Amino acid sequence: MATSTTLDVGQKRVHILDDGVFVTDAGNLFGGSRKASIKGAMHPVLVEAGDEVVLLDAGFGPELPEMLVGRYELRRDETLLDHLDRAGYAAEDVTHVILSHLDADHVGWALSPPSFPNSTVYVQEAALEEARQMPEKDGRRAAVPAVEKGVEDGWCELLDTDGDVLPGVRVEVRSGHSAGHQIVWIGDGDDLALYPGDLAPAKIWLDPDLISGVDTDPEAARRNRIEVLSAAESRDAPVILYHEPGDCLVKVRSKGEGFEAFPIGSRE
Numbered sequence: 001m002a003t004s005t006t007l008d009v010g011q012k013r014v015h016i017l018d019d020g021v022f023v024t025d026a027g028n029l030f031g032g033s034r035k036a037s038i039k040g041a042m043h044p045v046l047v048e049a050g051d052e053v054v055l056l057d058a059g060f061g062p063e064l065p066e067m068l069v070g071r072y073e074l075r076r077d078e079t080l081l082d083h084l085d086r087a088g089y090a091a092e093d094v095t096h097v098i099l100s101h102l103d104a105d106h107v108g109w110a111l112s113p114p115s116f117p118n119s120t121v122y123v124q125e126a127a128l129e130e131a132r133q134m135p136e137k138d139g140r141r142a143a144v145p146a147v148e149k150g151v152e153d154g155w156c157e158l159l160d161t162d163g164d165v166l167p168g169v170r171v172e173v174r175s176g177h178s179a180g181h182q183i184v185w186i187g188d189g190d191d192l193a194l195y196p197g198d199l200a201p202a203k204i205w206l207d208p209d210l211i212s213g214v215d216t217d218p219e220a221a222r223r224n225r226i227e228v229l230s231a232a233e234s235r236d237a238p239v240i241l242y243h244e245p246g247d248c249l250v251k252v253r254s255k256g257e258g259f260e261a262f263p264i265g266s267r268e
């Protein structure tokens with residue numbers, strides 16, 4: 001049964017959406033050759049900001065990218081667009097899409113194909129530059145032509161620093177998982193929620209010592225993970241976990257060297 005989680009952050013209503021789950025061998029995520037399968041959800045986030053409708057990350061898109069076939073399995077009855085519809089929005093209503101970085105499981109509906117005809121897509125320039133340097137078959141590299149076309153056609157905007165995309169929707173560059181990886185603080189003043197993207201995408205990543213084989217710069221990822229989660233804790237901010245198949249809306253509390261997650265979601 002499909003459900004969606006919503007929360008109110010100050011004046012803003014936030015919907016945690018869904019683009020299915022992927023199943024892959026643990027070795028694809030942690031490096032090495034562990035023979036265990038790992039399941040990850042994809043939870044793009046919709047923020048109602050006055051007349052503007054902001055989407056944070058964009059799932060895998062209509063189908064699993066060719067290069068991942070055989071290594072990843074995508075399971076879903078409904079896509080992001082179905083969940084958007086259930087939240088009361090059409091693809092045409094989306095005005096801003098913020099991409100945390102250029103991995104295929106985050107850019108799908110935004111880039112291949114571009115599915116939000118009235119939106120501007122926001123990408124950090126450093127993420128694009130890193131993607132250009134990746135090997136031919138890499139997922140980030142595959143996003144480059146679409147981003148370059150978007151910049152040329154005017155629907156993609158490159159950012160080169162922290163800042164407000166809209167009042168109450170603030171991006172902050174926190175690299176490590178990728179160069180130019182951006183997180184999003186939603187809300188105003190003390191009333192904030194955190195979207196950490198793949199800096200802390202699931203409960204297992206709240207342990208900063210779990211160095212992921214998929215982080216471009218594991219040391220930067222570790223440092224930023226601790227700083228950002230500490231900030232969320234001190235602000236008592238809800239944290240939205242993009243890849244968490246269980247409770248994807250949590251609060252975090254430091255415990256020893258890492259963090260514990262406490263679910264706060266109210267399903268409706």
Ligand SMILES: [Zn+2]
Binds near residue numbers: 103105198201243
């Ligand atoms: Zn991801």
